[in-house]
Amino acid sequence: MTSKENTFENGAALATTLAATVAAALSAAVAARGEASIAVSGGSTPKAFFDALSREALDWEKVTVTLVDERFVPADNPRSNHLLVATHLLKNAAAKARFLPLFSAADSAEEAAERATEAAAALAQPFDVVVLGMGNDGHTASFFPGGNHLAEALDLSLPRRVMTMEAEGAGETRLTFSFSGLQDARLLVLHIEGAEKKAVLDKALAGKDEAEMPVRAVLNRAASPVEIYWAP
Numbered sequence: 714m715t716s717k718e719n720t721f722e723n724g725a726a727l728a729t730t731l732a733a734t735v736a737a738a739l740s741a742a743v744a745a746r747g748e749a750s751i752a753v754s755g756g757s758t759p760k761a762f763f764d765a766l767s768r769e770a771l772d773w774e775k776v777t778v779t780l781v782d783e784r785f786v787p788a789d790n791p792r793s794n795h796l797l798v799a800t801h802l803l804k805n806a807a808a809k810a811r812f813l814p815l816f817s818a819a820d821s822a823e824e825a826a827e828r829a830t831e832a833a834a835a836l837a838q839p840f841d842v843v844v845l846g847m848g849n850d851g852h853t854a855s856f857f858p859g860g861n862h863l864a865e866a867l868d869l870s871l872p873r874r875v876m877t878m879e880a881e882g883a884g885e886t887r888l889t890f891s892f893s894g895l896q897d898a899r900l901l902v903l904h905i906e907g908a909e910k911k912a913v914l915d916k917a918l919a920g921k922d923e924a925e926m927p928v929r930a931v932l933n934r935a936a937s938p939v940e941i942y943w944a945p
């Protein structure tokens with residue numbers, strides 16, 4: 714599918730516009746189907762976007778927020794994406810939203826992934842909104858180069874699910890939605906900032922090898938158009 718680049722003068726302008734666009738998509742979903750779902754990424758990039766989105770007026774109590782991926786740590790761990798979203802997004806108007814965590818205090822990451830898959834199956838599919846980030850190694854979600862389950866994660870013949878991923882660049886064991894669970898979102902966004910990530914994006918757009926740069930799966934094979942949001 715195609716990708717469209719939306720360029721902004723700075724991160725604040727990007728955050729304001731992306732928050733308004735996402736809020737409109739969530740409101741349209743609630744109007745059409747009585748509920749909405751959004752999966753967001755962790756990391757440092759989305760904080761300003763989360764803050765702006767938290768202030769958008771919509772029927773947040775009908776919106777389920779979940780994570781594209783999660784580190785296999787409890788919500789009180791500083792590395793937790795649940796903690797990041799609880800701190801920066803689930804506040805102000807958005808405090809009324811439902812939250813679906815990927816982490817649970819299971820005996821193993823595999824068991825936590827199975828639990829999260831079951832919980833996510835209760836959500837209407839596809840996601841209304843998915844907001845992806847990208848690392849300088851070309852990963853997105855927890856689709857890391859060299860990931861132990863990367864091929865399965867990117868295999869569209871496999872069902873949407875939450876699965877585990879381990880990779881040199883990932884730190885802790887990760888829990889991540891599969892590509893099949895993310896790629897058909899009604900609004901599919903790739904949010905990156907800075908010159909270095911723009912260079913990484915341009916390299917990704919210029920090639921096909923998904924093992925080298927897993928974000929290429931999103932750029933080249935997503936069923937939905939990819940809205941790229943970038944600011945210097």
Ligand SMILES: O=C(O)[C@H](O)[C@@H](O)[C@H](O)[C@H](O)COP(=O)(O)O
Pocket residue numbers: 754755756757758759781782783784794845846847848852853854855
């Ligand atoms: O759990 C995570 O870390 C994210 O889901 C990950 O995919 C993130 O989007 C990129 O690593 C970019 O992170 P930064 O925004 O911090 O550069």
